[in-house]
Amino acid sequence: MKLVRFGAAGAEKPGLIDGNGDLRDLSRHIGDIAGEVLSPEGLATLAALDVFALPIINSDQRFGPCVAGTGKFICIGLNYSDHAREAGLHVPSEPIVFMKATSAICGPDDDLVIPRGATKTDWEVELGVVIGKTAKHVSKEDALEHVAGYCVLNDVSERAFQNERQGQWTKGKSCDTFGPTGPWLVTRDEIADPQNLSMWLTVNGEMMQSGSTQTMVFGVAELVSYLSDFMSLQPGDIISTGTPPGVGMGLSPQRYLKAGDVVELGIEGLGKQKQRCISYG
Template identity: 75%
Template sequence: MKLVRYGAPGAEKPGLIDADGNVRDLSGKIDDVAGAAIAPESLIALSSLDAAALPLVEGNPRLGPCVAGTGKFICIGLNYADHAEESGLAVPPEPVIFMKATSAICGPNDNLVIPRGSEKTDWEVELGVVIGKTAKYVSEEEALDYVAGYCTVHDVSERAFQIEHQGQWTKGKSADTFGPTGPWLVTKDEVADPQNLPMWLKVNGQTMQDGTTGTMVYGVAHLVSYLSRFMSLQPGDIISTGTPPGVGMGQKPPRYLKPGDVVELGIEGLGVQKQTCVADR
């Protein structure tokens, strides 16, 4: 099942994608794609609906972030060995955790706003894991029971803010529009193996990243279990699991985004995003 949120920013409605790729309105069934609506029992009930009987959403509506009510946007750094190598850094002995501000979350095709003073805005295609029920001290064996589904995430990064300024990575990761999510929240029953998903990213039509979740250092189950040792994971929380090689920082010479650039990215089965870069005013 592919769940979506459509409509104007801040006024999105819940929907699902039918067998023909149309958006069907779910607002008569759930308030939003959030909280209790993405709990296991709710997802089972939604999956039993006759999608063709739901109201058809006409036209080509804007798609918002695929999940609402995200309390934590947790990112994993250097989680692909080949990306760590291109960054000139060692593979970490434990997952590297940092937070991205939830105000960075936006729709998958919204403009990517390059912040004032930015010189090194970079791209990163990542697998997003959406939590469906509260997880605390969960084992790796049961970790996926707490996952509602998966989505494509663009973990946009301003490398100068992230690396060259003092402090933690968060300020280089959290500008408005630096967290496009979606287009869909794909429920976990449709993803046979989250560690076997091809992923790619293009800038102005040129392929920059072409990888697979199979080269993650720490897989999804391990990450959910590991994180749940340090904090409870709540419904709607997003874990962005790291990126394969090919980021702008790793190019020779480095290459960064500028106004007018178009970024396209996707993960097999999880949908495609497209953003046009614009300058912040």
């Protein structure tokens, strides 16, 4: 299934995309794409619905973040070997973990607001993993059973805040609108292998990132298992799994986003996003 949330910011309704690409309303059946709805039992209940009996919605709706009720937004740094090389850093021996504020989460096509004082706002296409069942000390072999599905993420980063303000990555990752999520939450059963998905990102139509989840250092199952040893992973939590090469910081000369720029990105089978950059205020 391709699950979505549509409507005005803060008032989104749950829906899904049917086999013809039409938006259908789920609000008579569930309150939101969150909590127990993301569990194996909740997803099985949705899968059993007669999709074509659901109300069809006009196509000009705004898509909100594809999952609600996110308690933790966990990011993995330098998780693509080719991205680590472009950053001039060693491939890590264990996952590098940092947090992104959940207030950064926004819709996939919402404006990207360059924050006040920012000078180095950068882009990062990433595979998002949404937890569906609580995970605590799970094995790598069982880890994917705790995943509800996958989505496209843009881990927008203000590099000056990240690297020049006493080394706190979270400060450079958590500004409002720095977490475009969606358009769809694609349930796990539709993705045969999360480690074999092509991904791309353009700025003003110019290809900047073109990669594959094949080059992840730590795959999805390993990340879920690893993280579950340090914290319980709960339904709606998001793991942003790292980015391939081609970020602005890695270019020579470096290049960063400015007001008026348009960022587009996508991942095979998971849809695409488009953000227009605007200045704060």
